[in-house]
Amino acid sequence: MFSVCASEIVDYLQNECHIECEFLRKSLDGAPLSGFAALTQARENDVSFWVGRIESVTHANGPSNDELNGVAAGLLFVPKFSRANVSENDGKSMSDNATMRDPLLEIFPHVKNIVAVAEPYHVMVKFLEHFEGDGFNDNMKTGVDFDAGVGYGENGPWIHPSAVVEGFVDEGCFVGPGCVVMRGASVGRGCRLESNVTIYPNVIVGEGCIFQAGVVVGSRGFGFYEHEGERRMVPHFAGVRIGNRCSFGANTVVAAGFISPTTIGDNCHLDSMVQIAHNCVLGNNIYMASQTALGGTTILEDGVQFAGGAKAAGHLTVGKNAIVTAKAGVTKSVPAGKTVAGFPAIDIEIWRRQMVELRMMAKKKLEK
Structure with a gap:
């Protein structure tokens, strides 16, 4: 400090x-x-x-x-x-x-x-x-008990022999084969890491979360800045903070933040192959289907839903209880309660009318 x-x-x-x-x-x-x-x-x-x-x-x-x-x-x-x-x-x-x-x-x-x-x-x-300092060691120790260790007590945690646990894992957790919990990470009570899950340093997970096979949390984000004519990698030291009762589908990735952590609230459920970029802030009760993705510093307010394959560019806000339909591409902020579709994503009623009119125009042209 x-x-x-x-x-x-x-x-x-x-x-x-x-x-x-x-x-x-x-x-x-x-x-x-x-x-x-x-x-x-x-x-x-x-x-x-x-x-x-x-x-x-x-x-x-x-x-x-x-x-x-x-x-x-x-x-x-x-x-x-x-x-x-x-x-x-x-x-x-x-x-x-x-x-x-x-x-x-x-x-x-x-x-x-x-x-x-x-x-x-x-x-x-x-x-x-x-x-x-290198690695932001003081910041990494926040809320993390390095000396608590792990074991096979009456209440767990239960750790597979092939897993590597250097951080803190609370009682009632299951850490499956091939999982890695790095030094400086903290996994809360009753979490389940199924297999080959990687939790990087400075990741703090709440209680009752589920991580399916291949999930990666806290890896360095895809961020660069320019200096003297060349691009340099941003050191994403601030890690990730995850709330309680969240679930992460197979091969989902949550990247670490730069100087403030990437944040996910309570009761958020992410499907397989979901990408959460650095410094995103997700509220509570977020649902994201498979192959959805958020650009860096995107904000999802409470209750937002992303259907399969939908994407959002960075530095924007999707308002409370908004819905992004399948394969939509969000390029600007979405007001609370709105449902958007298409690329670039627009109000779904306007998009539907556009699709009908395009079909009618195409049909008339074919009939000539």
Whole structure:
């Protein structure tokens, strides 16, 4: 666990990493920073970053202006760009005579320290590498009992001889042949890992969950950022948090988050070969049929249902109790309670009318 002030972090970045930093706002209290979190989840003792996107629709391709106004991070890395760049993203919030730094101070009124850098994503990674350490060991130990061990007591856990368990498995669990529970993972009471299940470090599973053969939870997500003309892999250290009574079908994959965990609520049921990308947030009572997939940072609110083969692009929200029909492709946020179909996914009644009209047009053409 680290505890440093904003000036210490900036000094390290400038002197050791040779990264140019500029304080746009600097707190006078020198309060220590001891954590990190995603932009909209960060609090006054957290470090976070913003890449510069503003969207009029929440989670369409980035946070809305209202969400940015509510950010309360202790230290925020922001991109260096001109007033024109900011105005292009959200002209309504900018005045004609604003300076280069004023728009950012207006966008983030509650952030204590704002530091402008050329590449906020890269700077955040460099900060984490140094101040949190390789593997984010302290973060991995959260809620995990490394010393509890495993065994064959009266109440279990029952572990197959071919399984490898280095993390914590609670009583009443069944860990089948070929399963791996890595050091830094925690599996709650009464879970069942059927066979060849892999649970990576910094994955915390609640009670009564079922993992069918071949499930992988906590692997590094498919994320990259650009630095000096090349793409670099994002270190997804934040793991996965899973609630109670969830089920995961064969060969389903849940990727780890970057600086905030990928999150799945209670009573979520995922079929076989489902892909949950890094930093997705799933509410409670989610149902996803086989071969469905979510792009990174997608939010599914409570009660959402995905039919077979449906997909969603990243950085969007599917509202409460919405339904995505089979093989639909969601490219923008879906309002609560809506049912969408087709590609790009639209309201199902409009899609049905389109399909009928297309059939009628084709039939008339064939009859000529």
